[in-house]
Amino acid sequence: MAEEQQYESIVIGAGVQGSFTAYQLAKRGRKTLLLEQFVLPHTRGSSHGQTRIIRKAYEDDFYTRMMEESYQLWAQLEREAGVRLYRQTGMLVLGPRDSQAYQRTKDTLQRNQVPTVILTPEDFSQHIPHVNLTPGDGALVDTTAGVLYADRALRAVQGQFQKLGGVIKDGQKVTDIESGATVTVCTCTGVYRAQSLVLTAGPWTNTLLAHTGLHIPLQVLRINVCYWKEKVPGSYDVSGRFPCFIQLSSKDSVEHVYGLPSNEYPGLMKVCYHTGSETDPDNRDRQTDRSDIDTVRRYITRCFPGLIPEPAVVESCMYTVTPDRHFVLDRHPDHSNIVIGAGFSGHGFKFGPLVGKLLCELSQGDLPSYDLSPFRITRFQAKSKSSL
Numbered sequence: 001m002a003e004e005q006q007y008e009s010i011v012i013g014a015g016v017q018g019s020f021t022a023y024q025l026a027k028r029g030r031k032t033l034l035l036e037q038f039v040l041p042h043t044r045g046s047s048h049g050q051t052r053i054i055r056k057a058y059e060d061d062f063y064t065r066m067m068e069e070s071y072q073l074w075a076q077l078e079r080e081a082g083v084r085l086y087r088q089t090g091m092l093v094l095g096p097r098d099s100q101a102y103q104r105t106k107d108t109l110q111r112n113q114v115p116t117v118i119l120t121p122e123d124f125s126q127h128i129p130h131v132n133l134t135p136g137d138g139a140l141v142d143t144t145a146g147v148l149y150a151d152r153a154l155r156a157v158q159g160q161f162q163k164l165g166g167v168i169k170d171g172q173k174v175t176d177i178e179s180g181a182t183v184t185v186c187t188c189t190g191v192y193r194a195q196s197l198v199l200t201a202g203p204w205t206n207t208l209l210a211h212t213g214l215h216i217p218l219q220v221l222r223i224n225v226c227y228w229k230e231k232v233p234g235s236y237d238v239s240g241r242f243p244c245f246i247q248l249s250s251k252d253s254v255e256h257v258y259g260l261p262s263n264e265y266p267g268l269m270k271v272c273y274h275t276g277s278e279t280d281p282d283n284r285d286r287q288t289d290r291s292d293i294d295t296v297r298r299y300i301t302r303c304f305p306g307l308i309p310e311p312a313v314v315e316s317c318m319y320t321v322t323p324d325r326h327f328v329l330d331r332h333p334d335h336s337n338i339v340i341g342a343g344f345s346g347h348g349f350k351f352g353p354l355v356g357k358l359l360c361e362l363s364q365g366d367l368p369s370y371d372l373s374p375f376r377i378t379r380f381q382a383k384s385k386s387s388l
């Protein structure tokens, strides 16, 4: 017979966003259940792997401002869990000097007084060895940026959640949601009830939302995560003080190419394309398109002469993207006790602690700490009406 249990809050999905939301709810004394379909830890969603970039360099002020608090919350978790989760490396932003993306990023950093170093073409190679600056490209360094130790962060936040009395049930795929004043959530082995539900199911968001009559325009992309071998070991090493980087669009690519100094595999640098091909999250290994790898290969050949332009390791991950690449942080339009965190569009990890706080505030009925209008679900409906 199915196990039946009552909680105050249920969170579906133990990726970075669900784990931080559950932790925030437990911190506020809510009896909270975190449900995960796979046995933890797993590599089948979007939050696995050892590293992610953390930065304040954004085109939009609201992200840069939100990152201010997110950094503080990451540091708080480091203290609570007694682990190191962040390493400051700085992040190099490269892009056509006259492009909107480069100019807006530069302006936003300066307006928000983020410590930034602007590099001229003359002093570029002295500060950033082994990288060819494209003629016409500007270069700046967001010095606050660095690397987050992703797997370790997930372990830490889930551990803190459990210390606060939170319950994690992994290997339990949610198969049904019944909305109402009390929400009922069914898995293969249990039936759980709570006053409020937070849905942070990453690429599976729409599968779950279907039980509640809602569909959000989300696209799931498979990302090839590529690691490239250094010709001379240590050239792009974090201990050699090489920074993370983002190359805004270039002649090789429409989307960003980004990279992190070698970390998870000695002598291999992670460099990826910030998009991929559409996929089904349950069958992503069937999707074998590698055109993104060709894009990165061309870029590396031209700009990173110290890397062998053939990936030595290829792993995979998924982005869940919205049409405008902004997140979804909102209440369900028909059921205010169901809160949705989704569409993190390949840049949500660094916001995890703050997203957790905001989803917790929404689910508690509190006034959110930030203006969440860029993240509302109605923006999609408004668009579809105007395009009729």
Ligand SMILES: Cc1cc2nc3c(=O)[nH]c(=O)nc-3n(C[C@H](O)[C@H](O)[C@H](O)COP(=O)(O)OP(=O)(O)OC[C@H]3O[C@@H](n4cnc5c(N)ncnc54)[C@H](O)[C@@H]3O)c2cc1C
Pocket (backbone or CB within 6 Å): 012, 013, 014, 015, 016, 017, 018, 035, 036, 037, 038, 044, 045, 046, 047, 048, 051, 052, 053, 054, 172, 173, 174, 175, 200, 201, 202, 203, 204, 205, 208, 223, 225, 272, 317, 318, 319, 341, 342, 344, 345, 346, 347, 348, 349, 350, 351
């Ligand atoms: C290659 C790559 C590089 C990235 N780099 C960066 C970076 O440098 N900086 C940055 O800030 N961000 C980065 N991101 C983005 C960031 O990792 C994601 O935005 C973030 O991990 C999304 O987390 P999530 O919790 O929303 O989704 P997920 O991690 O996918 O979590 C959702 C969870 O819900 C579970 N679930 C789904 N359906 C059910 C169900 N029916 N029942 C129970 N559980 C269910 C899933 O199994 C999964 O564990 C990157 C992403 C990728 C893929």
